Amino acid sequence: MYALRVHDLGKRYTLGAQVNAYDTLRDVLASKLPRLRRKPPTNEAGDDMTHIWALRHVSFDVPQGSVLGIIGKNGAGKSTLLKILSRVTEPTEGYAEIRGRVGSLLEVGTGFHPELTGRENIYLNGAILGMRREEIDRKFDEIVEFSEIGRFLDTPVKRYSSGMYVRLAFAVAAHLEPEILVVDEVLAVGDAAFQRKCLGRMSDVAQGGRTVLFVSHNMSAILNLTKEAIVLEKGQIVFRGPTPEAVDYYLSSSMTHSGEKVWAAEEIPARAAPFRPVALRVKDARGRTTDAVRSTEPVTIEIEYALDAPIQGLRVGIYLLSTRGEYVFTSFDTDDQEAFQRWETRPAGRYVSRCTIPADLLNGGRYMVSINASAYNVRRYFQEDNAVAFTVDATGAPGSQWAEARPGLVRPRLDWEIEHEA
Amino acid sequence: MASSSPAEEVTILRPSRGWMDLNLREVWRYRELIYFLTWRDIKVRYKQTFLGAAWAIIQPFFTMVVFTLFFGRLAKVPSDNVPYPIFSYAALLPWQLFSKALSQAGRSLVASRNMITKVYFPRLIIPLATLFGGLVDFVIAFLVLLGMMAYYHVSISARIWTLIPFLLLALVTALGVGLWLSALNVLYRDVGYTLPFLTQFWMFITPIAYSSTLVPPKWRLVYALNPMAGVVDGFRWALLGTPTGPGPALWVSTGVAVLVLISGLYFFRRMERQFADRV
Numbered sequence: 001m002y003a004l005r006v007h008d009l010g011k012r013y014t015l016g017a018q019v020n021a022y023d024t025l026r027d028v029l030a031s032k033l034p035r036l037r038r039k040p041p042t043n044e045a046g047d048d049m050t051h052i053w054a055l056r057h058v059s060f061d062v063p064q065g066s067v068l069g070i071i072g073k074n075g076a077g078k079s080t081l082l083k084i085l086s087r088v089t090e091p092t093e094g095y096a097e098i099r100g101r102v103g104s105l106l107e108v109g110t111g112f113h114p115e116l117t118g119r120e121n122i123y124l125n126g127a128i129l130g131m132r133r134e135e136i137d138r139k140f141d142e143i144v145e146f147s148e149i150g151r152f153l154d155t156p157v158k159r160y161s162s163g164m165y166v167r168l169a170f171a172v173a174a175h176l177e178p179e180i181l182v183v184d185e186v187l188a189v190g191d192a193a194f195q196r197k198c199l200g201r202m203s204d205v206a207q208g209g210r211t212v213l214f215v216s217h218n219m220s221a222i223l224n225l226t227k228e229a230i231v232l233e234k235g236q237i238v239f240r241g242p243t244p245e246a247v248d249y250y251l252s253s254s255m256t257h258s259g260e261k262v263w264a265a266e267e268i269p270a271r272a273a274p275f276r277p278v279a280l281r282v283k284d285a286r287g288r289t290t291d292a293v294r295s296t297e298p299v300t301i302e303i304e305y306a307l308d309a310p311i312q313g314l315r316v317g318i319y320l321l322s323t324r325g326e327y328v329f330t331s332f333d334t335d336d337q338e339a340f341q342r343w344e345t346r347p348a349g350r351y352v353s354r355c356t357i358p359a360d361l362l363n364g365g366r367y368m369v370s371i372n373a374s375a376y377n378v379r380r381y382f383q384e385d386n387a388v389a390f391t392v393d394a395t396g397a398p399g400s401q402w403a404e405a406r407p408g409l410v411r412p413r414l415d416w417e418i419e420h421e422a
Numbered sequence: 423m424a425s426s427s428p429a430e431e432v433t434i435l436r437p438s439r440g441w442m443d444l445n446l447r448e449v450w451r452y453r454e455l456i457y458f459l460t461w462r463d464i465k466v467r468y469k470q471t472f473l474g475a476a477w478a479i480i481q482p483f484f485t486m487v488v489f490t491l492f493f494g495r496l497a498k499v500p501s502d503n504v505p506y507p508i509f510s511y512a513a514l515l516p517w518q519l520f521s522k523a524l525s526q527a528g529r530s531l532v533a534s535r536n537m538i539t540k541v542y543f544p545r546l547i548i549p550l551a552t553l554f555g556g557l558v559d560f561v562i563a564f565l566v567l568l569g570m571m572a573y574y575h576v577s578i579s580a581r582i583w584t585l586i587p588f589l590l591l592a593l594v595t596a597l598g599v600g601l602w603l604s605a606l607n608v609l610y611r612d613v614g615y616t617l618p619f620l621t622q623f624w625m626f627i628t629p630i631a632y633s634s635t636l637v638p639p640k641w642r643l644v645y646a647l648n649p650m651a652g653v654v655d656g657f658r659w660a661l662l663g664t665p666t667g668p669g670p671a672l673w674v675s676t677g678v679a680v681l682v683l684i685s686g687l688y689f690f691r692r693m694e695r696q697f698a699d700r701v
Contacts, residue, residue, distance in 0.1 A: 013699065084435060087542035089698040095436035102433075102542075110540045115466045127458040128541055 003211035005061040008094035054080040055235045067212040069222040069229030071250045077235040100179025114158035125172045147171035184215045220324040259291035261387040274309035275381035282390045291390045295397045299357045312345045313375040321368045363411035364394025449544045459551035478559035482514040493631045502664040513630040513654045516592045519560045521621045526552040527600025581660045588656035595649040595679040601686030605693040646671035649679035
């Protein structure tokens with residue numbers, strides 16, 4: 001028996017509603033007035049420009065008790081799909097049939113109020129997620145224990161560390177016990193031990209005959225937790241099959257950027273302004289843009305961007321990840337104390353931020369570069385995950401006299417000393 | 423949500439078109455959420471403010487003092503042979519309940535953006551919860567009124583029970599208008615700017631500083647198109663025995679209030695599907 005059946009689902013957004021966030025009456029009047037005056041519309045292609053399909057012609061079904069992974073790049077329609085299934089927003093066309101209660105961990109801690117204590121927030125958040133009071137009473141101790149907040153139960157959550165906050169929020173959501181659980185990227189937060197606990201909880205849910213939809217950028221989590229996955233691309237399902245194959249499909253289809261990503265104007269979200277990404281490049285020791293480098297040579301990552309207005313406290317940087325989604329490192333162009341002070345306010349203009357990954361650091365394999373431009377604790381201007389991928393060839397790397405695959409993301413050339421005590 | 427056997431329950435999500443049914447049953451199923459949200463609002467309000475519950479009294483009380491000074495003493499506005507302070511305070515009580523409910527309900531959806539874009543529940547819950555938060559303030563301020571009645575030797579008659587339907591009328595009006603405004607506010611933020619002006623304007627067309635007996639008889643029914651006029655008249659009649667008891671005007675007020683509520687409910691439901699995308 002199926003738990004979820006989706007048929008020809010589509011969601012269309014009006015661009016104006018997304019970009020401007022809201023209209024004022026004046027805008028509406030202004031846009032209607034030309035029509036009243038019976039002037040020809042100024043923009044002939046207007047209709048096609050103002051709508052985008054975030055999701056279209058999506059059909060699939062999920063048998064009860066199975067775990068389905070959903071993979072796709074940012075903007076591929078994953079969140080839209082989950083939002084429709086969790087009833088936050090309505091589809092524009094098609095339908096979805098859902099058997100039982102849907103619980104979503106789309107955004108844990110929704111409705112948490114900083115002034116209220118942990119205890120109070122458990123009740124509030126539980127009610128928002130659709131739990132009955134007696135249901136919360138019954139599971140209360142379990143939730144508290146799972147969240148590990150212990151003696152801070154009666155402290156306002158504004159005094160919590162971010163880790164405690166997330167643990168508490170997840171604990172409430174994880175005890176909702178819906179027939180269908182929708183999980184989106186919640187595992188990106190919390191420490192490793194807690195992540196393991198959450199993953200454990202999810203497989204418990206699945207083994208209990210419930211259905212789980214799991215969305216993540218973390219390929220190892222997808223591989224661990226799901227047997228089957230669908231790949232979304234530009235709002236459509238492009239692949240469905242066993243998870244390892246789906247992950248391969250996803251990695252090979254979306255990662256061939258030939259060591260360079262150039263942003264077209266329409267790819268840049270309006271909220272990034274005044275930051276405007278231009279290009280992200282991977283260059284080898286000879287300065288050529290390439291997606292294949294050698295581990296024995298330095299690699300240069302180059303971010304080209306423009307600021308349409310000065311930004312205070314801006315930092316531009318990269319996350320380096322393995323194709324399995326594990327982080328290798330994070331680095332920003334103002335990590336250095338001196339650079340941090342020198343670039344406290346970055347004036348408008350064009351920039352290139354360039355960094356060099358030294359030779360003999362990375363192990364052989366494929367890596368992905370995510371870009372981030374933000375002002376710490378103030379605003380994230382722009383982020384694109386896995387914008388560029390490159391392969392590191394380990395020929396000549398330390399220890400390559402042995403033809404063996406070396407585990408580990410790094411393969412540094414370390415200074416070994418061998419002391420012989422005769 | 424589902425109580426008995428939710429596994430049997432099949433939900434079909436499809437685009438809705440046109441006017442939808444109100445689905446009040448689902449709101450009923452979520453009634454505990456109304457309780458929790460109301461409770462949160464009250465708790466947070468009293469936790470964060472220095473004077474806490476005293477605010478519920480300070481506002482109507484000082485408005486009453488100012489009204490008494492300027493309208494009662496200086497302008498000598500007639501007050502149906504009731505001491506002016508208690509005359510105005512009895513009107514300020516339902517008015518404050520109404521105006522707070524109105525402005526909070528009007529902003530409620532936008533203020534709850536975070537929840538609306540992330541979790542499903544009947545959206546009607548949000549403006550509803552703001553409505554009940556004001557009731558606690560009302561009860562506190564009402565205790566002061568009882569004190570004032572004792573001070574001015576106004577005896578309590580059995581008519582005091584009729585306050586309940588009048589209170590209900592005030593809530594129905596506030597909810598009806600609040601639903602319209604909250605839904606409109608999601609689509610057009612102009613509403614947020616209009617709210618202070620609207621409540622001020624509305625206060626002047628409601629008999630708070632003056633008595634509705636000043637309105638010429640032939641205009642009474644027109645005047646009663648404002649349901650709050652019926653509420654205030656009813657409060658004064660029930661508490662102070664002014665000659666503003668129930669009559670045809672009250673039916674007009676009630677009719678308007680019910681009409682606004684029903685149209686507000688349908689309008690809200692119709693707009694609801696856009697909330698998550700537009701808020």
